Structure formats: C-alpha cells, structure tokens
Amino acid sequence: MAQKITREDFMISSDPGVRIFIREVSGRKRSKMPPILLIHGGGAGGLALYDLPVAGGSLAGDLASHGLKVYIMDVRGWEKSTRPDYDTNRRWVIAGSSAEASRDIDAAVNFIIERTGQRQVTLFGCATGGHWAGYYSCIYSYKVNALIMLNSLYNVNAPWTFTERYRNPLDTTQFYYAATPVLRRSTAATLLQIWNNSIPAQDKTEWYDPAVVQAYAKTAVSFNEDSVLEVPGGYRAESFYTAQGKGMWHAKDITVPILVIRGALDNWSRPEDMKALEEKLVNAPKKQFLTLPEGTHIVFLDRPEKGRAQLLQAMLDFNEKRPRKRR
Numbered sequence: 001m002a003q004k005i006t007r008e009d010f011m012i013s014s015d016p017g018v019r020i021f022i023r024e025v026s027g028r029k030r031s032k033m034p035p036i037l038l039i040h041g042g043g044a045g046g047l048a049l050y051d052l053p054v055a056g057g058s059l060a061g062d063l064a065s066h067g068l069k070v071y072i073m074d075v076r077g078w079e080k081s082t083r084p085d086y087d088t089n090r091r092w093v094i095a096g097s098s099a100e101a102s103r104d105i106d107a108a109v110n111f112i113i114e115r116t117g118q119r120q121v122t123l124f125g126c127a128t129g130g131h132w133a134g135y136y137s138c139i140y141s142y143k144v145n146a147l148i149m150l151n152s153l154y155n156v157n158a159p160w161t162f163t164e165r166y167r168n169p170l171d172t173t174q175f176y177y178a179a180t181p182v183l184r185r186s187t188a189a190t191l192l193q194i195w196n197n198s199i200p201a202q203d204k205t206e207w208y209d210p211a212v213v214q215a216y217a218k219t220a221v222s223f224n225e226d227s228v229l230e231v232p233g234g235y236r237a238e239s240f241y242t243a244q245g246k247g248m249w250h251a252k253d254i255t256v257p258i259l260v261i262r263g264a265l266d267n268w269s270r271p272e273d274m275k276a277l278e279e280k281l282v283n284a285p286k287k288q289f290l291t292l293p294e295g296t297h298i299v300f301l302d303r304p305e306k307g308r309a310q311l312l313q314a315m316l317d318f319n320e321k322r323p324r325k326r327r
Helices: 046-050 059-065 098-116 128-139 188-197 210-220 234-242 271-280 308-318
Strands: 005-013 019-027 036-039 070-074 121-126 144-150 171-175 183-186 229-232 258-263 287-292
Touching (some): 036 046, 036 059, 046 059, 059 070, 128 234, 271 287, 287 308
Parallel strands (some): 258 287
Antiparallel strands (some): 005 019, 183 229
C-alpha cells in the first residue's frame, strides 16, 4: 500500500510587503534526516516543478515517502507568492535578484527551523534555484546542512546557448536590457518546447509520461488570469553575466557539503560549470559530482530510467545529518 502523503500550505513574511508561499509535504514514515527545501528556478514555480498531482510528478512526495520533511517555496513573484511593484518601464531593473531571492530563502529556512526544531536545512535548487541556493549558502552557511545544485550555471566564462539572445549588439559584453522585459512571460507551449529541445528522440514520450507533461504545463501557467507564466526576469541578466565569469558568488566561499548534479542533455548549464566547481570548491568539507547521462533540464519530471530515479537516490544519500557549524 502506498504511504499517505500530507500537505499543508503557509504564507510567511519576507521583506516588508512581500509574502512567500511555502508547502510542507510529509509522510507517516519519519527519518532523522534534516528537512529539505526545494527551490525552483527562473521558469515554472515550485508546485509546477516539484508537486504535480499525477504519478511520477511529485519529487516532494517521493522524498517524503522516504521519511523526509519536505518544503517547497516560491520566491517573490512566482505562483502564489506576492510580487513587489517593480517599475517595468525601467528595463535595467533586476526583478527577482539573487539578493531578493536570498532573503526569501532565509525567511523560508527560518520558518522551517522554527517549525521542525531542526538546526539546519538542506537546500536543493534547480538551474537558477541552484544559483540562488549557492548565493544564500555563502552568507548563511550555519543554517545550511547541505547544498544540492541541479543543472545550474557557475561563475566561469564559457560558451552558453543563450548568450546571443541576451547580448547587447552594440556592446557584446553587456546584457541587452533595452530588448528584455523586466518580467518574463511564457506560454505553456513555450515551456514545453524548452523541455523538448533537449530530448534527442523523435518520440519524446520515451523521456516523459504525457500525463506529467500535461499537468506541468497546466500548473505552470495557472497562476495568472491570462494563463501565461509571468515572473520576475532579473535572473536572465544575472545568468548572462555568470556565463561570462562575472557571477554573483564564488565557490571558495561555500563551506557546507555540496552535491553538484547535471543532466547531460540539459540546455541551460554547461559541462564547464561542473568542471569549474570541481576545481574551485576548495573549502567545502564534502563535495560530490554526478552526471545523469540522459537527464534533461527538469529530469525530476522525466521517467525514472531517464535519470529521475538516480537523482532521487543521490538526494536521499547526500542528505545526512551533520554536526552544526558555528557562526
């Protein structure tokens, strides 16, 4: 019999006037492993990525079935979290910056610590979520049990698929603010195209269950009245500069255990990111690196044999309780 999974939703305060959505996912089975916080990236929000109401669509539910207390958060402007009144007429505004996301993550971590009585939280972030989690871990290492990054860019100058899209043609070293809206808007079809573009097979269902795909697309765009994903787009400028080696944080400042995972079919991160992290994570007490040979950008929504099962097991194995680090 499948274990019963329970869910409870909360709205908590972050910066003044900003309210952050958090979902707690847990099962009857309880382990001594630390709680884990799942952080979305620059595309779909937390529920669309980590807790779809279909079989094979809830990473949070699968982690909870192994005894983990799992939390999903939405950074300001995603899904149910509130969005500041960004001035969208000023194209150079970095809406949803790493600094803002870090403060939202800190609010979530403090909530989890208070609710569970645990002293530290493990962070998992996909793509920009991994970048935000790395930024946060450099500042609040004493609250972080471990850091797990999936398909994230790192601060190294290397070829990047999206460079030309975001590059200012008059100065190729600069982000093209004038042509990039402050808020990102995407349709369900666009989100699915990004996913499909990294899958080499003609029959995409080799990689994913159509029911998961349908639930993902429907959920991702369901939080706006016009059924279009609309989220802060500042991560695009930060990612552009990160891909040029002008990033927001440095691996030498990571002093917590870290697991770096990359899907070989991911079209956002690069092999050079993992290589640079291997070389520059000189102060992490433990570091592991894993490449999923058939993993896509959102491998946790793919079929188990395409990397999802391996990802889940790696997360469970790495999330062990560690001695608390003093401030």
